[in-house]
Amino acid sequence: MLRGLGVLLILVVILASQTIFIVDETKQAIVLQFGDPIRNIRDPGLATKLPFVQNVIYFEKRVLSSDAPPQEYLTTDKKRLVVDHVTRWRIADPLLFFKTVSTEARARARLDDIVFSELRRELATVNFVDVISQERENIMESVTRSSAEKAKEFGIELLDVRIQRADLPEVVQQSVFNRMRAERQRESSLFRAEGEEQAAIIRARADRNETVILAEGYREAQRLRGEGEAMAISIYAQALEQDPEFYAFWRRLQAYKTTLKAGDTLVIPADSDFFRYLINTRPGTASDEAGTAGEGP
Known part of the structure; x- marks a missing residue:
């Protein structure tokens, strides 16, 4: 009797584990029957399914991000640009998501392709200076809207697309740096020449002032010397007159x-x-x- 109860209890536990499952607050689930999705569960808590016939697949309910590798684009003014973007998204329709891409890895790959395409199309209509100025915000909003429409086909809600870094290719960077260095050297040479010119003017003014001061000093010394000699001669003359x-x-x-x-x-x-x-x-x-x-x- 007790042995039969034990076996029954084990069967009940196994049946319950195959029937009842828990959906976490950060997850959402879909129920599959013989591999085909039949319903999705988005609210957290306990849920049930048919034992041995149905199984459950969980997906993230939180916001996910995709950091794509940098890609090279061409702007409307024929400037090459290397852009590194990041995408924020979440699974809005688990059933459609499972039917179209199945996994997060495949979803990231499809999202990267969509965003790459939209970025290439959008950057081809703007100048290089717009990408590195305040116009970048408008560019990102346009890319986000167009990419979000295409991402809905995969049960994905695209929240935001942001450019993390926009640089010139390494080959172009070197030429730009060389040009910048040449411009800075030209400016420094100009400033140095202007400084030398000002120094020459100040030096000439100082030399002229020195010459004027020395001439005035010499003239004053000669005048005083003449007055002294005249006074000495006068004294000598007076002495000579008194007793030669x-x-x-x-x-x-x-x-x-x-x-x-x-x-x-x-x-x-x-x-x-x-x-x-x-x-x-x-x-x-x-x-x-x-x-x-x-x-x-």
């Missing part, structure tokens, strides 16, 4: 001081006028009178 003999004696002493050095040996004639104050020692001569005049009270 003493003045001559004093000037001769200054000449002795400048000419004669200690230890010098001089050979001079007796009638030399230069040393007459040193040689003439007779009383009453000019040397005696000068000596007397040099004595103070």
Whole structure:
């Protein structure tokens, strides 16, 4: 009896596991009967199916994304452009999705083909500068609308298409960089030439100011020197007028001081006028009178 109950309990558990299934909040399911989809279940919770005859396939209910590899496009101004885009989408009709593409991998491949086609068509109608400017937003909205209409055929709701990166091909990049470098070098040479011109102007102005200042300084020095010499001559003249003999004696002493050095040996004639104050020692001569005049009270 107990053995029969145990077997019955096992059969009930197996039958229940084949009949009842759980749909998670992040999932949606379709029920297949002999491989053919017969209904879909989008609400989370418990659901039932026929045991052994029907089976369940789950699909994501959340928003999915597809990051396609970069592709090269041609704009209306014949510029080549490498675009890397990302697509956000979700499964809107599980039954249609299963019938047309079956898996997420195949759905991503079909979506990439659709978006590639629409991007190529849209970029062929705009210039290169529009893709890298604020016009990109309008381009993406147009691509999203046209791609979403085609994605409905596969039970997919296309939410958004965005360009992650838009660059020139590597070969074109190098030529663009070379051209940019040449332009920057040309601008730097222009700025350097203008700087050198300004430096030459400033240097010439400084040299002119220096010449003017030196000339004015020299003129002022000459004027002061002339005034000093005139004043000295005037003083000498006044001294000469007061006592010509003493003045001559004093000037001769200054000449002795400048000419004669200690230890010098001089050979001079007796009638030399230069040393007459040193040689003439007779009383009453000019040397005696000068000596007397040099004595103070």
